[in-house]
Amino acid sequence: MRPRLGQGRALCMVLAWLASGCEPKKQEPPAPEPEAVVCVPARSNERLPVRLAATRETSQETFDNLLVRVEAQCGSCHQAPAATGGFQYTSSHAGLKEVGARMAWQASQGAMPPLASAEQLKQAVALGRALSSWIEQGTPEGGFTVTEDPSLGETTEVTPAVAEAMTDLGNCIPSEKGLGSDPDKDAYFASLTELPRYLSETDTDIMTLDAEKLARHGTFAFAPTYQLFSDHAKKLRLVHVPAGQAIEYDRASGRFVIPPNTRFYKTFFKAVKDAQGNVGYRRIETRLIVTRARWQDAVFGTYIWNEAGTVAELHDLRYRDGARFSDRVLVYRTDEATGATRNYAIPGRHRCIDCHTGSEGQNFVLGFTPLQVNRRARGEGGLDANVDILEDELSQVDRLIRYGVLKGIGSSAELPRLETSAGERKPRNKEELELQAYMVGNCAQCHNPKGFAVVSNPAISSLDFSAGGILFQFDTRLKESNGLKYYVNTQVSDFELDLKSRSPASTLYQRVAQDTTAEYIHMPANVPGTDCRLTLLVARWIGSLDWPADGSTPEQKEAARRERIRKAEAVVGATCQNPPDVRWISEDFTDKVPYEPRNTAWKTNIGSGPFEYLTRYPITSQHAELAHQRFPTNFWRPKPGCSFEPRSRPATVERWMVDDLGDPIQPWGELYESTPGATVFQGICSNCHGRAGDGQSGAAKTLVALNGARVANLVSGLFGRSSTGEGHYKMFEPELGEHGAARYLAWMASGGTPVKFSEAFMQAWVKYGEVDIDFSSEPKDWERWGANMLGAARGACDLIRVGKFGTGSAEPNGGNILAIGGTTMWTRICTLDNPLTDAIREGTDTAATAEWLQRAQFNAGVMAYFYLRDELSQGRIYPLRSECDRR
Numbered sequence: 001m002r003p004r005l006g007q008g009r010a011l012c013m014v015l016a017w018l019a020s021g022c023e024p025k026k027q028e029p030p031a032p033e034p035e036a037v038v039c040v041p042a043r044s045n046e047r048l049p050v051r052l053a054a055t056r057e058t059s060q061e062t063f064d065n066l067l068v069r070v071e072a073q074c075g076s077c078h079q080a081p082a083a084t085g086g087f088q089y090t091s092s093h094a095g096l097k098e099v100g101a102r103m104a105w106q107a108s109q110g111a112m113p114p115l116a117s118a119e120q121l122k123q124a125v126a127l128g129r130a131l132s133s134w135i136e137q138g139t140p141e142g143g144f145t146v147t148e149d150p151s152l153g154e155t156t157e158v159t160p161a162v163a164e165a166m167t168d169l170g171n172c173i174p175s176e177k178g179l180g181s182d183p184d185k186d187a188y189f190a191s192l193t194e195l196p197r198y199l200s201e202t203d204t205d206i207m208t209l210d211a212e213k214l215a216r217h218g219t220f221a222f223a224p225t226y227q228l229f230s231d232h233a234k235k236l237r238l239v240h241v242p243a244g245q246a247i248e249y250d251r252a253s254g255r256f257v258i259p260p261n262t263r264f265y266k267t268f269f270k271a272v273k274d275a276q277g278n279v280g281y282r283r284i285e286t287r288l289i290v291t292r293a294r295w296q297d298a299v300f301g302t303y304i305w306n307e308a309g310t311v312a313e314l315h316d317l318r319y320r321d322g323a324r325f326s327d328r329v330l331v332y333r334t335d336e337a338t339g340a341t342r343n344y345a346i347p348g349r350h351r352c353i354d355c356h357t358g359s360e361g362q363n364f365v366l367g368f369t370p371l372q373v374n375r376r377a378r379g380e381g382g383l384d385a386n387v388d389i390l391e392d393e394l395s396q397v398d399r400l401i402r403y404g405v406l407k408g409i410g411s412s413a414e415l416p417r418l419e420t421s422a423g424e425r426k427p428r429n430k431e432e433l434e435l436q437a438y439m440v441g442n443c444a445q446c447h448n449p450k451g452f453a454v455v456s457n458p459a460i461s462s463l464d465f466s467a468g469g470i471l472f473q474f475d476t477r478l479k480e481s482n483g484l485k486y487y488v489n490t491q492v493s494d495f496e497l498d499l500k501s502r503s504p505a506s507t508l509y510q511r512v513a514q515d516t517t518a519e520y521i522h523m524p525a526n527v528p529g530t531d532c533r534l535t536l537l538v539a540r541w542i543g544s545l546d547w548p549a550d551g552s553t554p555e556q557k558e559a560a561r562r563e564r565i566r567k568a569e570a571v572v573g574a575t576c577q578n579p580p581d582v583r584w585i586s587e588d589f590t591d592k593v594p595y596e597p598r599n600t601a602w603k604t605n606i607g608s609g610p611f612e613y614l615t616r617y618p619i620t621s622q623h624a625e626l627a628h629q630r631f632p633t634n635f636w637r638p639k640p641g642c643s644f645e646p647r648s649r650p651a652t653v654e655r656w657m658v659d660d661l662g663d664p665i666q667p668w669g670e671l672y673e674s675t676p677g678a679t680v681f682q683g684i685c686s687n688c689h690g691r692a693g694d695g696q697s698g699a700a701k702t703l704v705a706l707n708g709a710r711v712a713n714l715v716s717g718l719f720g721r722s723s724t725g726e727g728h729y730k731m732f733e734p735e736l737g738e739h740g741a742a743r744y745l746a747w748m749a750s751g752g753t754p755v756k757f758s759e760a761f762m763q764a765w766v767k768y769g770e771v772d773i774d775f776s777s778e779p780k781d782w783e784r785w786g787a788n789m790l791g792a793a794r795g796a797c798d799l800i801r802v803g804k805f806g807t808g809s810a811e812p813n814g815g816n817i818l819a820i821g822g823t824t825m826w827t828r829i830c831t832l833d834n835p836l837t838d839a840i841r842e843g844t845d846t847a848a849t850a851e852w853l854q855r856a857q858f859n860a861g862v863m864a865y866f867y868l869r870d871e872l873s874q875g876r877i878y879p880l881r882s883e884c885d886r887r
Helices: 006-021 063-078 092-108 118-136 160-165 183-191 210-214 349-356 398-405 429-442 452-456 495-500 507-513 532-544 554-575 621-628 676-689 696-706 728-736 739-750 760-766 779-785 790-802 815-829 839-841 846-870
Strands: 039-041 058-062 143-146 172-174 219-222 234-240 246-249 256-257 261-275 279-290 299-305 311-314 329-333 340-346 632-637 671-674
Touching: 039 210, 058 063, 058 118, 063 092, 063 219, 092 118, 092 329, 092 349, 118 143, 118 329, 118 846, 143 234, 143 261, 172 210, 210 219, 210 340, 219 398, 246 452, 279 311, 279 329, 329 779, 349 452, 429 532, 495 532, 495 554, 507 532, 532 554, 621 846, 632 815, 676 696, 676 846, 696 760, 728 739, 739 846, 760 779, 779 790, 790 839, 790 846, 815 846, 839 846
Parallel strands: 261 329
Antiparallel strands: 039 172, 058 143, 219 234, 234 261, 246 256, 261 279, 279 299, 299 311, 329 340, 632 671
16 A cells, blocks of 8 residues: 555655664753743722723814814914914915914914913814814815824734723732843844834833733833822833843942833823713823933933824924924813813923933932832821822832842832931921922922022022932021022911912912912922822921920920911812813923024114114124133032142132131132123023023023013024034124124113013022122112113122122112122123223213113123033033032
């Protein structure tokens, strides 16, 4: 019989083997199956069942109706012939086609209309989506479909079991058995300079939210002890450390050392009630940070989820200059039965940088610090005594050690605790500890020596709200840098009435309890929504402190303290309500590309009318030399980490340098020098334009919130460079001659800007702080000098004129007695090509005095110009005397 085909082939193979004379090859045993990850349900108090059922909303629209909507929302300001802000459109198909994309962009940012209410914001976002849909579908003249979710990425769904079991620690807690890594993705992330378009392209199985699957690839959930408030959003945080590495605890510094290319994910969820009244949590955005060796090189962005929760696409709405990613506003349904909606604000890139540059470990990561990962039991470490903390929350550190995420510690017992973070300084009471706990998660990232608030305004360097900072045993004698108000005032006669006041006596309370005013920006900054819990914590803390009128016995003091706390709770409960919707003020401090001067009327204004002097005064080499000349103005403020080289006695010794015996007040090596350019810019201009000249400052944020005004980014705008490499400042020279940009700058800072600065704003934000400049804070003086930026320089020169600079004089009013060392430098600024005669000193020649002050003001503006052109635009920020570590 013939063998079957299979048998014949087998026989041939045997004969061939025998002919070859080879030994039979041993068969390798099959590879063992990977050990299964054991994942038990998460025991966490923070439950967030994920919303699964959702449909993509669409609606029908016509071009004619779209045009009516545009006219209703934009026409009064921008429909021809109106051209507010230099923007205009014509009410036609061709006109809308030309500018529709720009309108949609502005509406999606929440930038138009300016200072929109929450309802106007919703209407603007809806119009932006309609315009975008119209453009995406070819700008039809008839009907078109408005879609809410244009994303076309690969879809991934979360399973019902994962969704129902979700908590802030994931749906389940993986054991340490069967864990894996993801070296291919580690290599992928190490090569990235920007994030991929879809979240699904990042870490393996990240879209599933399944803790078991994620653990197989080395991605794990964690939750901080002290969380950031974000309009009551719930969050799921994940960390992935590259294979073979770990986050190491440095005992010497008490900080974590995070390896480069570690990934931190944070997904935001918002509660949505379905048609049956069940609450589920919709994924809105996922933020991703990829760490680098230098925190400045961190790669970060946010992914926006579609309505169904199946696609998350990188947010790529651009700033005015084309940089990614800007502020954005979404609108989501909160109740599917009623159709109720709510605004959701996504902070832009610059806000992320503002907050994350102050990270404790200088690694751009917030929320993953030794203090934060060390979860505490209910009521401990300043936590709310009414919120329970369950087993898997408390065991977080030990679990991360077993996973290999953390090393360098044996258990959570070795990590720091908030109540002992300030060493010998202990919290006065539980109210102080609770407020510090809140500040760790919400304030400390900006209010610390390296945080945005302090770096942009060193005058508030004392307000270090990080753990171990200033709050424990807070000094109630501490005043604002302008000396006008106490941060905490414990001497008001009626505490309850003061809390209800439009201008409470305690600055810290006013900042958290009220919306932004000319004097104060609402805190915390960059955060959507209002957190009444913070208002309550601050009010309770102020009430808990010792007050002078508390009585003499311990019993009387305790009774008074409890009564104030009761009043604080009553007032905040009655006056602070979480708003029904979010009002969000968009920020974009960038300039158009190619660059255009902010005020296009400069050609006709500079050199004419009240600004005729701007072309009359020459700018010579003496101005440039003086701008960069170093003058001793004070002594460095020594601090740990600073050392000073010995220095001989200077050739010229001024009286402020020595004591009554003629000995230096500090060693000569600690003599601080500044330049006129740096001093004028940092004492005046930087208050709005920021220390780096990028338009990033508290004052800039305040102006946007008050009147929509945009503070210029001087470094990338006026002093940036075109695509050909030529400086933008050169564009003024054909009209105004060499250094024409200095005249433009002086014009804008002397009234050329259309923005109106109130006296209250000027007094609050134009501060000398750490800079050796003196001017008045009196309203009558600002009225005389002019409410503009260079009015401060005019005020300084007015004090030079009468010999009162740095003396704390009453007439003219000077407040900075510590600025006496800057007298020589300011005399040179004010008198350059501008002789100071006896008649001008005495003010007997009114016209000559006014002319002298005008030219002195101009000189100061020119000093700032040379500093911006030659130093700041090159990335060199002149150190203040409190920054000896940066010299």
